Amino acid sequence: MTNASRKLQSILIGTAVAVGLGLSAPAGAEELRIGYLAPLTGGLAQTGIDMRDGFLLYLEQHGNKLGGMDVKLIIEDEQGKGDVAVTKAKKLVLQDKVHMLIGGVLASTGYALAPVSTELKTMYIPSIPAADDLTQRQLKNFPYLIRTSWSSSQPNHPLGQWACDQGYKKIVTIAADYAFGYETVGGFQKAFEDCGGKIIQKIWPPLGAKDFGPFIPTIKADTDAVFSLMVGPMPAQFIKQMRGAGFKKPIIGGGTSYDEFVLPFMGDEAIGDVSALHYSAALDTPKNIEFVKAYRAKFGKVPSYYSENNYTTAQWLDEALKKAGGKWPGPEELIKIMVGIKLDAVRGPVSFDDMRNPIQNIYIKKVEKKKMFGYEKDELWNTVTKTYPNVSQFWTYGKDKFLAQPVYDKNFPPCKFCE
Amino acid sequence: MMGTQSFKIAAVIVSLLVLLIIVPYCNSFVVLLATRAMVFAILAMSLDILLGFTGLASLGQAAYFGVGAYLTAILANNYGFGLKWDFWLMIPIGLAVGGALAAFFGLFAIRATGTYFLMITLALGQCVWGLAYRWNSMTGGDNGLTMKGGRPQFGIDLSNDINFFYLTFGFFAATLLALYVLTRSPFGKSLLGIRERELRMRILGYNVWLHKYVAFIIAGAFGGLSGVLWAHANGIVTPETVVLTTSVDALLMTVLGGAGTLVGGAIGSAIVFGLREYVSTLVPWWQYVLGGVYVLTILYLPTGLMGIPGRISQWRNSQKKRETTKMASAPS
Numbered sequence: 001m002t003n004a005s006r007k008l009q010s011i012l013i014g015t016a017v018a019v020g021l022g023l024s025a026p027a028g029a030e031e032l033r034i035g036y037l038a039p040l041t042g043g044l045a046q047t048g049i050d051m052r053d054g055f056l057l058y059l060e061q062h063g064n065k066l067g068g069m070d071v072k073l074i075i076e077d078e079q080g081k082g083d084v085a086v087t088k089a090k091k092l093v094l095q096d097k098v099h100m101l102i103g104g105v106l107a108s109t110g111y112a113l114a115p116v117s118t119e120l121k122t123m124y125i126p127s128i129p130a131a132d133d134l135t136q137r138q139l140k141n142f143p144y145l146i147r148t149s150w151s152s153s154q155p156n157h158p159l160g161q162w163a164c165d166q167g168y169k170k171i172v173t174i175a176a177d178y179a180f181g182y183e184t185v186g187g188f189q190k191a192f193e194d195c196g197g198k199i200i201q202k203i204w205p206p207l208g209a210k211d212f213g214p215f216i217p218t219i220k221a222d223t224d225a226v227f228s229l230m231v232g233p234m235p236a237q238f239i240k241q242m243r244g245a246g247f248k249k250p251i252i253g254g255g256t257s258y259d260e261f262v263l264p265f266m267g268d269e270a271i272g273d274v275s276a277l278h279y280s281a282a283l284d285t286p287k288n289i290e291f292v293k294a295y296r297a298k299f300g301k302v303p304s305y306y307s308e309n310n311y312t313t314a315q316w317l318d319e320a321l322k323k324a325g326g327k328w329p330g331p332e333e334l335i336k337i338m339v340g341i342k343l344d345a346v347r348g349p350v351s352f353d354d355m356r357n358p359i360q361n362i363y364i365k366k367v368e369k370k371k372m373f374g375y376e377k378d379e380l381w382n383t384v385t386k387t388y389p390n391v392s393q394f395w396t397y398g399k400d401k402f403l404a405q406p407v408y409d410k411n412f413p414p415c416k417f418c419e
Numbered sequence: 420m421m422g423t424q425s426f427k428i429a430a431v432i433v434s435l436l437v438l439l440i441i442v443p444y445c446n447s448f449v450v451l452l453a454t455r456a457m458v459f460a461i462l463a464m465s466l467d468i469l470l471g472f473t474g475l476a477s478l479g480q481a482a483y484f485g486v487g488a489y490l491t492a493i494l495a496n497n498y499g500f501g502l503k504w505d506f507w508l509m510i511p512i513g514l515a516v517g518g519a520l521a522a523f524f525g526l527f528a529i530r531a532t533g534t535y536f537l538m539i540t541l542a543l544g545q546c547v548w549g550l551a552y553r554w555n556s557m558t559g560g561d562n563g564l565t566m567k568g569g570r571p572q573f574g575i576d577l578s579n580d581i582n583f584f585y586l587t588f589g590f591f592a593a594t595l596l597a598l599y600v601l602t603r604s605p606f607g608k609s610l611l612g613i614r615e616r617e618l619r620m621r622i623l624g625y626n627v628w629l630h631k632y633v634a635f636i637i638a639g640a641f642g643g644l645s646g647v648l649w650a651h652a653n654g655i656v657t658p659e660t661v662v663l664t665t666s667v668d669a670l671l672m673t674v675l676g677g678a679g680t681l682v683g684g685a686i687g688s689a690i691v692f693g694l695r696e697y698v699s700t701l702v703p704w705w706q707y708v709l710g711g712v713y714v715l716t717i718l719y720l721p722t723g724l725m726g727i728p729g730r731i732s733q734w735r736n737s738q739k740k741r742e743t744t745k746m747a748s749a750p751s
Contacts, residue, residue, distance in 0.1 A: 041706060077699055082563055082657045087451070087696050094447040111562045112655045119569070119578075119654070131562065141567075177553070178561035207561070410555055 030327055032069035035092030037078040037085055037103035037113070043208075043232060044080035044105050047306055050261060051103065051128060053299050054307030058314035061294070066314065067321020069328070074098060080105060082112035089113055093120045099328055100125065102313060105306075107131035107152065107180050117144045123331035127313045128306060130154075132183050133407050135357035135393065144331045146338055146356045148313040150278050150393075152180055153187025153408055155255055157395035158362045158388040159276035160191025163252065168192075168224040170200045170417075174215060174238075175229035175254070177204035177410075184229040184254040186408020189415075191395065198417040204410070209234060212241045219247070229254035236265045243269040250274070258367055261304035263380045270367045270380060278358075279305040279347040280365045282372055282381040289373050291346045302379075305347075312345040319343060353392045355399070362388040431595075431682055439588055443581050454584045456685075456692035457591040458648045463672040463684030464598055465641035470670070471679030472602055473634045474614030478537050479524070479544030480669045483517035483639040485551060485661030487646020490516050492564040492656040493557065499568060506571035509647050510590075517643015518636045520547075525635040529628060532617075544666050552658040563657030570651050577651065587648055591685070594641055598681055601637065610634055614679075675716050677723025686724055 036055065038048035052075060064071050074096050078085035085104055092098045093116075100123035104110050110129025117124030123144045126134060130152040134145065163171065171192065175181035181204065189199045201220050205212060210233060219226065228251060230238050235257045242251060255277030256262075258270065281292055281302045291311065295303040303311075320338040321328075329337065335356070342351040348361040365382035372381050394402040406412050442453045462484050469475040491509055494500040501509040528539045551558045558564065570577035577583045601607050609630055612620045621627050650656050659665075669684075672691050676683030694712065699705040720726055 040703065077703070081659045082655055083653055083659050084696075086653055086655060087455070088700070090451055091448045091696075091700055094451070106561070108562045108657055108659075111565060112657065115565050115567075115654060179555075179559075180561075182555075 030069050031072055032066055032321070032328060033072045033074065033096060033098040035089065035096060035098035035101045036073055036075045037088055037092075037101060037109075038075065039080035039105055040075075040077040042080045047105050047128075047232075047261065048077075048080075050304050050306040051105070051310045053295070054303065054310035055102070055127075055314050057295055057298060057307075058311045058318070062314075062318065066318045067324065068326030069321055078104065078109060080109070082106070082108045085109045086112050086116055089116045090120070093122050099123065100331065100334075102127050102310075104129045107183075110134050114138075114142045114145050118142055121331065123334060125313055125317075127310050130183075131179065132393070135355045136403060137407060139355050144335070146335050146352070148316055148358060149309045150360070151357050152183035153190075154357075154391060154393045154395075155276040155278055155362045156184050156187035157191040158391055159252065159254075159274075159364065160188045160193075160197070161195055161388075162274075162276070162364050162386065163188075163192050163225070163227075164195035164197050166225075166250075168197060168250075170198050170220075170223050171225050171227050172201040172203065172219050172223040173199060173227045173229075174203040174205065174212075174219070175227075176207045176209075176231055176234060178207045180231065181207075181229050182410050183408045185227070186413060187395075188227055188254070189413050190408070193413065193416075199415060200417050200419075202415055202418065205234075207234075208232060210237050212238055216242060216245045216247070223249065225250040225252055227252050227254075228257050230257045235262045236267075236270075239266060239270045239273065255305065258365070258382060259304050259306075260302045260382065261306060263367070263382070264301070266367075266380060268369060271369055273367045274364060274385070275367075275382070276362055276364050277305055277382075278360045278362055279308045280363050280382040280384050281308075282365070282383050283347070283363070284384070285348070287344070288346050292373060296375075308346050312343070312347065312350070315345060316341065316343055316350075348387075349390070353394075353399075355393070357393045359390050359392045362391040364388070435592060439585075442584060447580055450580050450584050452692055452696050453689075454580070454587045454652055455649075455696075456689045457587045458645050458652050459669070459672065459692065460685035460688040461591055461594045461645035461648070462642055462669045463676070463688050464594060464681050465638045465645065466669045467673050467678060467681055467684045468598060468601070468610075468634055468638045468641075470673055471677075471681075471683070472607060472614060473610045473631060475532070475631065475635075476537050476670065477528075477540040477638070478663070478666045478670065479528075479540030479542075479547075480638070480642050481661050481663070481665035482524070482544040482547040483520055483642030484646040484649065484665060484669075485547050485656075486520050487513040487517050487643035488650040488656045488660050489551060489558060489564070489646075491647045491650035492566055495650075496564060496567050502568045502571045504573040506573060506577075510644065513643040513647035514640040515643070517646065518640035520643070521636045521639020522632075524639070525632045529631050529635060541663065541666070544661070545663060548658055548661045548663070551661045558658075561658060563655055563659070565655045566650060569654075583652065587652065590644065590648060594644070595681060595685070598641070602681065606630070606633070671713060673723075675713065675723055677725025680723070680725040683723050683725040690724075 038051045039045055040048050059071055076088040078088050089101050102125045104113050104126055105128050107129050110126040110131050113124055114134055126147050127149055130150050132151045132153055135147050135151060173185045175185045203215050205215050252274045255275055258275040260281045292303060319341050320334055323337050339352045350358045350360045353359050363384045364386040366385045367380055368383045369378050369380055371378055442450055466480045469477050495502055524543045528536060531539050575582055609625055613627055613630060617627055672687030673684045676687030694709045698708055
């Protein structure tokens with residue numbers, strides 16, 4: 001258990017004792033109970049810890065209060081499994097009577113938890129799960145859901161445009177074979193082909209693959225670049241094996257192929273690769289520098305987007321609850337308030353579109369080895385080379401036109417230029 | 420001997436009644452866990468037919484669980500089937516589809532025994548997992564299928580957790596009874612014979628292959644039934660439902676409670692759910708607790724928790740024997 005959570009626990013115990021003894025809490029300090037779901041065991045444990053730490057950092061910096069309400073944070077281990085997440089969510093709502101649920105990592109967990117929030121009429125913030133349809137075609141089923149992070153295809157539309165601008169004509173995609181991979185590749189392909197590019201081949205290694213030997217030789221030789229979407233332990237292996245196999249052309253990728261979570265495990269072979277996401281730890285703004293330093297001093301590592309998204313989630317709630325007058329206004333009302341709040345977040349300015357997904361900057365990032373923010377060692381950083389400001393989940397297509405097409409899938413958009 | 424048997428039956432009936440009466444008054448999370456544990460108990464008991472009574476350790480039981488669950492979700496989501504009174508049709512359908520899949524898999528698996536049987540069932544189970552994971556248009560892939568229509572309603576509203584608890588309890592008790600009758604039948608006895616000495620049964624003229632095959636199908640059918648219930652209990656079906664871990668869980672539950680006792684699977688399921696889902700909300704090191712329980716059981720209670728009474732009487736007998744030998748040897 002980390003220092004922060006231990007400290008928090010002692011605060012919580014203190015509060016509990018005070019309440020138990022019948023002492024009146026400080027005037028106006030109502031308790032806000034938050035059920036927090038993150039994988040703390042299993043293959044996704046490190047991701048879950050990053051998430052939790054981001055949230056805890058904000059609470060700690062603000063005296064364990066959000067909008068003047070004392071926070072009782074109950075953290076449950078969802079083990080990276082949808083089934084378990086559902087059980088834990090129900091426990092949090094039914095037994096601990098939490099006001100809201102936050103968290104989950106995988107898109108599948110988001111899809112598992114959203115109906116629970118509807119069923120139990122409890123607010124749910126998928127602070128990481130990026131499945132497009134949570135805030136698109138299926139949003140109408142989830143009245144208590146508001147997303148503070150991103151949708152899978154959101155950063156990849158601008159990346160497709162960017163690839164065109166680089167003069168790439170033909171690209172091969174290689175991505176983990178599951179929904180998040182399909183949505184990432186789909187977004188990239190759509191934008192890239194709309195500006196004249198051609199996706200000439202799509203390769204789908206299984207999720208969690210560590211040996212890309214069977215896939216690398218099949219990459220078509222006439223491609224200008226490769227677009228990759230890797231997650232978990234896959235990215236470091238993929239780059240190493242690609243470069244080891246003598247692939248000299250540019251490699252670009254979806255955000256999780258190069259986020260700060262995997263960068264420390266990568267070698268110099270990743271230098272020069274480009275990816276797109278709504279956050280980079282190398283963002284050169286005073287707010288971000290302050291955040292990175294505080295986070296690194298406390299937890300000993302550079303924050304990833306998992307950390308930032310949860311830090312910002314806490315900040316957003318803080319502002320919303322302030323507006324609500326430091327009292328729990330009920331889920332509908334709080335969501336209504338939250339939607340209206342434009343935030344100056346660590347990642348840049350963020351606001352909500354009318355389908356409760358953030359409108360935010362998308363950063364095109366290049367892996368570079370350098371010193372940053374006064375740290376002594378040369379390290380890999382995601383240097384921001386271009387910013388697409390205020391990107392919505394619908395990119396430039398417009399909401400109605402975008403929603404008229406089906407959700408990105410393995411076969412959508414169809415691979416017109418594949419053979 | 421008959422006395423202990425009827426005592427055991429009485430004990431089981433009493434504990435079932437206690438469960439039925441107490442649980443609805445517990446907090447709603449406990450109701451939820453009890454419901455899930457009973458669904459898994461059905462799965463564990465179905466596996467016990469193979470493991471405990473036929474001597475076949477299968478690592479593919481999640482396959483039948485999975486097809487039952489996926490079929491329920493697909494029919495409900497795509498055709499609205501099984502959400503009204505036709506839920507009762509889903510039960511035989513679940514049994515049939517689990518049985519049918521087992522009938523198919525059995526053709527490959529039954530020819531092997533021991534470790535080879537374990538490997539083949541594992542591989543077949545993973546095939547189903549692969550299908551669930553990759554057949555996106557049908558199974559939703561990694562995202563799984565959410566039961567959009569909620570739980571069935573036919574006069575009784577099953578979306579009420581307590582009603583659903585009663586329903587699951589009904590199926591649990593019925594399964595227990597059915598499998599008990601089965602294992603006491605001549606067919607069940609012949610399975611025991613196969614477990615103890617297959618060669619002898621063959622020499623006696625039994626069609627050993629067929630007996631095993633039928634047992635395999637019955638186990639699959641009840642696995643399918645538990646899958647139907649799981650889809651409604653959980654509200655979502657994901658590849659996680661069909662993955663190897665689910666098969667291993669079922670196997671561990673059976674071994675933990677005591678293979679060859681039926682009730683053992685239910686006890687194992689209750690303990691695993693209690694430790695995994697409940698203790699994990701209390702302490703972060705719940706995995707050590709669960710692991711410790713497994714290791715201690717294997718080391719000290721190879722016959723499972725249901726073996727405890729037997730162990731005690733064995734120990735008493737040996738004490739008695741020692742005393743009598745002492746007394747006998749004393750005068751000389």
